[in-house]
Amino acid sequence: MRGLLALGAHLPHRRLDRATIAAVAGGGGGTGTRTVAGYDEDATTLAVEAARTALRGHAGPAPAALWFSTTTPPYADRTNATAIHAALRLPADAVAADFGGAARSSVAALRAALAGGGPTLVVAGDVRPGLPGSAEEAAAGDAGAAVLVGEEAEGAPVLAELLGMAARTEEILDRWRVPGEVRTHQWEERFGETRYRPLGGAAWDDALAAAGLESGDVDRVVVASPHARAARAVAKDLGLAAGVVADDRVATVGNPGATQPLLLLAAAMEEATSGQVIVLLSLADGADALVFRTTEAVATHQPARPVAAQVAGGAPVPYPTYLRWRGLLATEPPRRPEPARPSASAAARNGDWKFGFVASQDRATGAVHMPPARAPMGGGPIDDMEPRPMADAVGTVVTSTVDRLAHSPSPPVVFAVVDFDGGGRLPVELTDCDAGEVGIGVRVEMTFRRLFTADGIANYFWKARPQRAADGSAVTAAAPAAAG
Numbered sequence: 001m002r003g004l005l006a007l008g009a010h011l012p013h014r015r016l017d018r019a020t021i022a023a024v025a026g027g028g029g030g031t032g033t034r035t036v037a038g039y040d041e042d043a044t045t046l047a048v049e050a051a052r053t054a055l056r057g058h059a060g061p062a063p064a065a066l067w068f069s070t071t072t073p074p075y076a077d078r079t080n081a082t083a084i085h086a087a088l089r090l091p092a093d094a095v096a097a098d099f100g101g102a103a104r105s106s107v108a109a110l111r112a113a114l115a116g117g118g119p120t121l122v123v124a125g126d127v128r129p130g131l132p133g134s135a136e137e138a139a140a141g142d143a144g145a146a147v148l149v150g151e152e153a154e155g156a157p158v159l160a161e162l163l164g165m166a167a168r169t170e171e172i173l174d175r176w177r178v179p180g181e182v183r184t185h186q187w188e189e190r191f192g193e194t195r196y197r198p199l200g201g202a203a204w205d206d207a208l209a210a211a212g213l214e215s216g217d218v219d220r221v222v223v224a225s226p227h228a229r230a231a232r233a234v235a236k237d238l239g240l241a242a243g244v245v246a247d248d249r250v251a252t253v254g255n256p257g258a259t260q261p262l263l264l265l266a267a268a269m270e271e272a273t274s275g276q277v278i279v280l281l282s283l284a285d286g287a288d289a290l291v292f293r294t295t296e297a298v299a300t301h302q303p304a305r306p307v308a309a310q311v312a313g314g315a316p317v318p319y320p321t322y323l324r325w326r327g328l329l330a331t332e333p334p335r336r337p338e339p340a341r342p343s344a345s346a347a348a349r350n351g352d353w354k355f356g357f358v359a360s361q362d363r364a365t366g367a368v369h370m371p372p373a374r375a376p377m378g379g380g381p382i383d384d385m386e387p388r389p390m391a392d393a394v395g396t397v398v399t400s401t402v403d404r405l406a407h408s409p410s411p412p413v414v415f416a417v418v419d420f421d422g423g424g425r426l427p428v429e430l431t432d433c434d435a436g437e438v439g440i441g442v443r444v445e446m447t448f449r450r451l452f453t454a455d456g457i458a459n460y461f462w463k464a465r466p467q468r469a470a471d472g473s474a475v476t477a478a479a480p481a482a483a484g
Contacts, residue, residue, distance in 0.1 A: 002114060003161035003292065006148040007266040008054030008303065010046055010125075011253060011310040012037045013432035013465070014317035018138050024319050025133030034254030036317050037127045037142035039325040039410040040431055040449040042458065043070040044080055046144030046259075047125035048087045048448040052391070054121070054146040055088065056304040060156025063148065064118035066096040069106035071257045072127050073098065074450075074458050076179065083460055084123060086355035087448050089389065103175075103226045104284040106258040110147060111288065114162050119150035126257035129182045132328055136184050139228065141254020145262035157297035159269060160278065162290065164210030168199040169286035175226055182328070189229045196230035199287040201237055207279065207289035215240065218291075219276040222246045222264040225283035226255060234283060252311050267307040274299045313472055315434075325410065336407040341455040352387065357446060357462045359424055360385040368424035388424070390446065394467065395420035396477045397442040402435045407452075414438050418464055432465040433474065443467040443475040 014036040021029035037046060047068060066088075068081035081096035090096070099109040106124040113120035125144040130137030152158045174192040177184040186192075200223075208214060221244055225231040228250065235245045246268050248260075256263060261282045268278055274296045282288045323329035352358040353371050360372035363384050367377055370390065374383050400416035414430040416438060430438055431449055444464035451459045466474035 001158055001161045002116070002149070002151055003158040004147060004269065005060060005119065005150050005156055005158060006054045006058050007159075007262075007269050008050050008052070008056070008146045008305065009263050009266045009307045009310065010049035010053060010144040010305070011035050011307070011314070012041060012046070012142050013314055014038060015314040016317055016319065016322050020319045021133060021138060024323075028133035028135065028138055030138050032251040034138065035141045035143055035256070035314070036322050036325075038431060038449075040451065040463065041127070041142070042074045042450055043072050043125035043127055043144075044074050044083050044458070045125070045448050045450055045460070046127070046142065047123040047146065048084050048144075050125065050144035050146040051084065051088055051121060051123045052448075053304045054148055056392070057302075058148065058156055060150065060153040061119050062091055062094065063121035064091075064094050065113075065120045066090060066094060067099050067109035067113065067120065067122050068096070069099045069109050069122070069124040069258045070126050071101065071103055071105075072129065073100050083355065086351055087391075087460070089352075089356040089358070102285060103258050103260075104282070104286065104288070107261050107280075107282045107284070107288045107290075110149070110262070110290070111165060111167075113147075113149040114165070114290070119148060122147045122149060122262065124259040124262050126259045128255070128257050129177075129184065129326070131183045132323060134183070136186070139250065139255055141250075141256045143253060143256035143259045143263055145259045145266055147262050147265065158295055159298045159301055160272070160292040160294045163213070163277070163293055164207050165288070165290040166203045166206030166210055167286060167288045168203045170195065170199060172196075172285060174285075189227070192227045193230045193233050196225070196227060196283045196287065197233055197237060200230075200234035200281060200283050203287035203289040204238060204279070204281060207291050211291040213277060213291065217277055218244060218279050220244060220246055220268050220272065220278045221281060222261075222268050222278070223248065223281045223283070224261040224264050226257060226260075227283060228255065230283055234281070249311065263307065266303075269294070269298065269301075270303050270306050270308065272298050313468065315472065321410070334405070334407045334411065336405065339407060339452045339454050339459070342457050342459040354461055356389065357391040359388040359390050361388040361423070366423065368420070368422070370424045370426040390420065390424060391448075391462070392446070393420045393422065393424070394443060394445050395424075395464070397438060397440055397444060399440060400430075400438045409452075416444070416464065418444055428462070428464045430465065431463040437466060437474045441476045443477050
């Protein structure tokens with residue numbers, strides 16, 4: 001039985017209130033919010049965080065392949081998925097490749113994963129562009145999502161088995177964007193609606209036939225499409241009972257492009273019960289319909305970071321700040337030297353630390369060295385160390401400072417010294433927080449981010465972010481943890 005083993009999503013911490021757009025841009029906007037990737041986030045970092053969420057607690061074999069989908073890749077002419085592979089510390093013999101360039105790419109990757117092979121991790125991330133005041137800017141959203149596909153294994157049951165799938169492909173000049181362009185162009189909406197409605201209906205009918213089901217057997221449908229009008233029309237054409245078609249999250253998240261199908265599927269699985277039939281219907285350059293039935297394992301499935309909780313969380317970002325992060329509002333740069341281009345050779349020598357956040361631990365004393373060291377801090381034999389993965393470690397701020405002079409696209413920079421539970425101390429930059437939130441005793445967790453980009457090279461590393469309570473406030477320890 002092949003199907004879905006684990007799912008996860010990552011919504012950025014910041015939210016843009018659409019009602020604030022028109023006052024600055026002179027038009028556009030609307031109601032509700034959309035997710036906004038931070039200045040240190042891109043499609044790769046969003047995908048890493050989603051994949052970490054999906055794999056947390058997974059007890060089965062490690063993925064043998066990783067497929068990365070995005071319409072906004074950080075790099076062209078090189079594989080973006082390799083950075084995700086490195087950050088997740090996947091086996092060296094696990095292939096990593098990009099399924100990129102179009103909104104349909106994530107569903108294509110999911111179909112390929114479901115068609116066979118070993119455990120396959122399908123990840124997507126998008127930072128959607130749009131000109132100030134445009135409909136695209138308001139409707140879009142930024143997010144990451146991940147789905148692990150494979151066969152049932154000990155400790156890793158299938159949450160939903162694939163029953164059938166079908167597709168329709170047609171050349172539709174509906175949406176397009178030239179590489180390097182900020183604006184996505186769109187043909188008149190009624191044209192896209194007229195093309196997608198028959199395609200969606202045909203894929204729906206064929207997928208249900210392949211599964212041996214009828215429309216009345218379906219408990220939940222998620223309809224994903226960059227063309228919102230077509231998605232609404234096709235959902236109405238299905239003639240399903242009220243409540244069967246799931247919320248597309250556009251009102252609070254926006255449309256995150258290639259990420260949307262996986263994000264909506266993850267959200268639907270979190271709400272599912274045993275034995276339900278869930279259909280993913282995606283409308284992009286054609287139509288894809290995938291039919292799943294949940295197993296008994298879904299009843300005890302506990303997602304690490306539920307989509308619903310992430311939707312309810314977050315903090316506002318001013319519209320001018322959003323424009324500055326996207327490079328759409330020119331502001332005075334920091335009066336400090338720009339960062340030097342990252343060294344490829346240095347990154348290769350320190351890949352486990354830079355991408356995987358792996359420290360070293362002295363075998364004799366148990367002391368944790370961050371960054372990794374060859375010699376123990378208290379003296380002793382050289383190279384008597386073992387790797388100590390720290391990406392999932394949590395810690396406590398023992399001191400912090402706010403630097404208003406450091407080079408940053410979003411000053412001020414908040415630095416802290418963090419003592420990690422179980423050992424290890426590190427000076428680290430904080431993210432997803434305001435300067436006033438950080439102080440001694442704040443509990444933090446690690447997140448994969450982009451420090452800066454120089455000469456076109458994204459310098460990826462790890463930052464810390466505050467752990468948050470249900471009300472969104474930063475969690476504070478009773479007392480700082482002891483130094484490692």
